[in-house]
Amino acid sequence: MSFFSVCRATNLLHPREQRPVVYVVSHINIVSPSRHLYCDHHPRAWAHTGSQETPFYLRVGHLLPYSMSDSNTTDFTNPSTFILLGIPGLEAAHVWISIPFCAIYAIAVLGNFTILFITEQSLHEPMYLFLAMLAITDLVLSTSTLPKMLSIFWLGSKEIGFHACLTQMFFVHAFSSVESGVLMAMALDRYVAICCPLRHSSILSVPAIVTMGSLVLARGVLLVSPFSLLVHRLSFCQRCLISHSYCEHMAVVKLVCGDATVSIIYGLFVAFMVVGIDLFVISVSYAMILQAILRLPYMETRLKAFSTCASHLCVILAFYIPGLFTFLTHRFGHNVPHHVHILVANLYLLLPPTLNPIVYGVQTKQIREKVLRIFQQKGI
Known part of the structure; x- marks a missing residue:
């Protein structure tokens, strides 16, 4: 389980999903090397060194637990909470x-x-x-x-x-x-x-x-x-x-x-x-x-x-x-x-x-x- 910061929705598209992304990344506690993470206007902004994708910029805010499994294929009927x-x-x-x-x-x-x-x-x-x-x-x-x-x-x-x-x-x-x-x-x-x-x-x-x-x-x-x-x-x-x-x-x-x-x-x-x-x-x-x-x-x-x-x-x-x-x-x-x-x-x-x-x-x-x-x- 990893944690990332959430602030607001964005109209930017994820480079692979080609859909609006509502997450914002800032503080990562446990990072899986298979994920590519980007931060906007942050001194420690970084991306996976092997990534050839276009940088994906987001902003920062509230902590939320997030599984690092591929989110493209993961969904569920009743989430316990909304933010x-x-x-x-x-x-x-x-x-x-x-x-x-x-x-x-x-x-x-x-x-x-x-x-x-x-x-x-x-x-x-x-x-x-x-x-x-x-x-x-x-x-x-x-x-x-x-x-x-x-x-x-x-x-x-x-x-x-x-x-x-x-x-x-x-x-x-x-x-x-x-x-x-x-x-x-x-x-x-x-x-x-x-x-x-x-x-x-x-x-x-x-x-x-x-x-x-x-x-x-x-x-x-x-x-x-x-x-x-x-x-x-x-x-x-x-x-x-x-x-x-x-x-x-x-x-x-x-x-x-x-x-x-x-x-x-x-x-x-x-x-x-x-x-x-x-x-x-x-x-x-x-x-x-x-x-x-x-x-x-x-x-x-x-x-x-x-x-x-x-x-x-x-x-x-x-x-x-x-x-x-x-x-x-x-x-x-x-x-x-x-x-x-x-x-x-x-x-x-x-x-x-x-x-x-x-x-x-x-x-x-x-x-x-x-x-x-x-x-x-x-x-x-």
Whole structure:
């Protein structure tokens, strides 16, 4: 058994494998003479003296045990652990990056718990029930990823167990689906409130909202559960390095040695069933809302009607823009710097939980007044 240092993924090709290599070599304890090792910008960089191959340059980082048998032919179904590399290319700045991430998480937790604890009966209206659903979803999303990110940034604790990785992957994708569904339901609520105001309370009753929330949750769980089952059956190379700061489906699938076509196609199917359908419903709802607003006789009335949708539109943009960027970069953005991709992927999970309570707290009079009363009672 030998040990080598791992830092980040690289786009360079191994001279024999002709495939991207994610390992970086620095400190070798036991070196087999049959292996050719290269280091980048290191005073003791070396290659096997008998090698005629083109030098292969890599960078340095976290220790990982590695068998020196030929990795081209060695793979296994269930690795015991994965290594999360954090934000590749920005390892030296991990501590500094953790500061805003920690602040964002603190704001997200405080803000969303504030939304949940506003329990006055007058706030038990459709929009506020949806806000409570959104707050719970945001807490699950941020809590399932950020503590591990901070342990990577602060402690260098990059290992994550195979089943823990699959569990994190399930929560990330299932509750991203739930959040998308809740945003779609909120768009329908805005449509009914503006286009059918007299029927709003009868159409969106509390039982109807609970049913919608249950269906959204069931959709997320049922669609995402096969991800873990499909990944569990795949064969992974010994290089189980996830070039990401959390376990995400496509980042894990990239480590597969064999054929991952079924898993990739199913991922596209889930993306269409969730994002495709939800965005279509949201777009149609807002197109009809816009038509209804433009038919109003007075500009003041139009602005007031539009202002009721402004906060929801901000939340939609904050959720879908980073998400779509991450999704498209995985498949087509080969020229996008990898650290940019990972930073945006992190913002996709951290920005909405932080912005949602702030946006709705500022825009919604009842929530704002309730929060102010709480502070006044405490003498703040």
